[in-house]
Amino acid sequence: MSNLTSELTTAAPTADPGLAAMVSDTRFVIQRVLTPMVMLVGVIGNLVSIIVLTRRRMRSSTNSYLTALAVSDTLYLAISFTLSLKHSVPGISHPDFRIYWHYWPFGLWLIDAASNTSTWLTVTFTVERYVAVCHPIRGQVYCTESRARKMICIVYLFCFLVTLSTPFEWEIAERLNHKTNSTEMTAEFSELGMLDEYRHAFYVFTATMFIFLPLVLLAIFNSFLILAVKESRKQRAVLCSGESQSQRQENKITIMLISVVIIYMLCQLPHACMLVYLAVTGEVDSWTDEFQVRRILGNIFNFLMAINAACNFVLYCALSDKYRKTFLVTFCRCWYQPPAGLPSGIPTAYSNVSDFSRTGSPRSSCSKRSSVRSQRSLNGARGASVRGRTGSPPDHYLGVPGSRGGDSQGLLEASGGPAPAGGRGGPRRARPPRLPPLPAWLRFGRDGKARRHNIVITTPDGSQEEGVTAV
Incomplete structure (x- = not known):
């Protein structure tokens, strides 16, 4: 050379x-x-x-x-x-x-x-x-x-x-x-x-x-x-x-x-x-x-x-x-304003969806444990509605767009479909419309209070975001 x-x-x-x-x-x-x-x-x-x-x-x-x-x-x-x-x-x-x-x-x-x-x-x-x-x-x-x-x-x-x-x-x-x-x-x-x-x-x-x-x-x-x-x-x-x-x-x-x-x-x-x-x-x-x-x-x-x-x-x-x-x-932060992660006008629903990490990083272990706790809390709360009936909302939940924010909000099964609104022997309400797939930007909360989780999310283009804050 x-x-x-x-x-x-x-x-x-x-x-x-x-x-x-x-x-x-x-x-x-x-x-x-x-x-x-x-x-x-x-x-x-x-x-x-x-x-x-x-x-x-x-x-x-x-x-x-x-x-x-x-x-x-x-x-x-x-x-x-x-x-x-x-x-x-x-x-x-x-x-x-x-x-x-x-x-x-x-x-x-x-x-x-x-x-x-x-x-x-x-x-x-x-x-x-x-x-x-x-x-x-x-x-x-x-x-x-x-x-x-x-x-x-x-x-x-x-x-x-x-x-x-x-x-x-x-x-x-x-x-x-x-x-x-x-x-x-x-x-x-x-x-x-x-x-x-x-x-x-x-x-x-x-x-x-x-x-x-x-x-x-x-x-x-x-x-x-x-x-x-x-x-x-x-x-x-x-x-x-x-x-x-x-x-x-x-x-x-x-x-x-x-x-x-x-x-x-x-x-x-x-x-x-x-x-x-x-x-x-x-x-x-x-x-x-x-x-x-x-x-x-x-x-x-x-x-x-x-x-x-x-x-x-x-x-x-x-x-x-x-x-x-x-x-x-x-x-160019002064001239460019990125879109908000979750617009206030979009209603939310609750879901027990496990997070994932493409790289298998050790940091994802905390998020997996958080998802397990979320799933257990949701399974225990399926006998009651989230809002307007007896019982408490899920311990951990993910905010996703697509449901109506006025009355009760639907729970998603692990497969992504809505769960029954009542208990095992209670009356069954009409199925709410199927929610859209979970987006890459996810917001976490606990009993309405902001909380920070050490969670790693892999977006569709292969990049990662972690430390998502609740709203």
């Missing part, structure tokens, strides 16, 4: 003045104009994504991967901007900038490691999404936040360790420029960097592990995801005359991740093709026209990789409703 970058960007004399001028113009436009703009927009967008994706209501295994991807992309953009100063700042080769030149080999290592980390994070969340969509039962076990954090740590450690030899491929020296009769700082290959066996082995390993293998895996699993989304829409169009809200949210998340992968592949494929071409043709002399063409293409392909690291924020805003709402609540 670093050898390719050096070969494509290091200046050399050419026999064709037109190509030399094109190289200079391309470098000026990309490294002095476009790269700083993309870096600024990308860093700000990735920092915003990190803040939004780490909000409590956005927590999920998929968002953990996207947060880690935003971190690696931010590192890539920042380091690539510092490396571009070598060709964009006049007089930077002066010995006064000695600190920058000693940093430069380590900058190559960081940029390679960050790029490789972004690559394998894209692969891991694509595989995770494939398991969650195509094998949902296994996804309940494997697609958890704790496993996502472990995989993120493994990917970061692996990518940074396998590229650790990059700084040792270079050595910084001071050389006399005979044209200007002044001393200049320069980066040259060290003995390790000039060792043919090492260069060949490292080149084959990085090209296979960080470019070709990820592209093949992404193409395979992305195809499965696209087919799964199409099949899901066809089945629900036939059976249910449309998609449910939860399935619609799942498909939106999948489509967003598919878009991230497609953009990545489009930006990485030119670089992969260049690597194949270099492997077949080998190195050329620096004074040839082909070398100048390689430098021009290298600048363009490196800029495409910078665009890929900066554009994910735009995709999240365009394709994720929850991301947009969380962004507005976090950064």
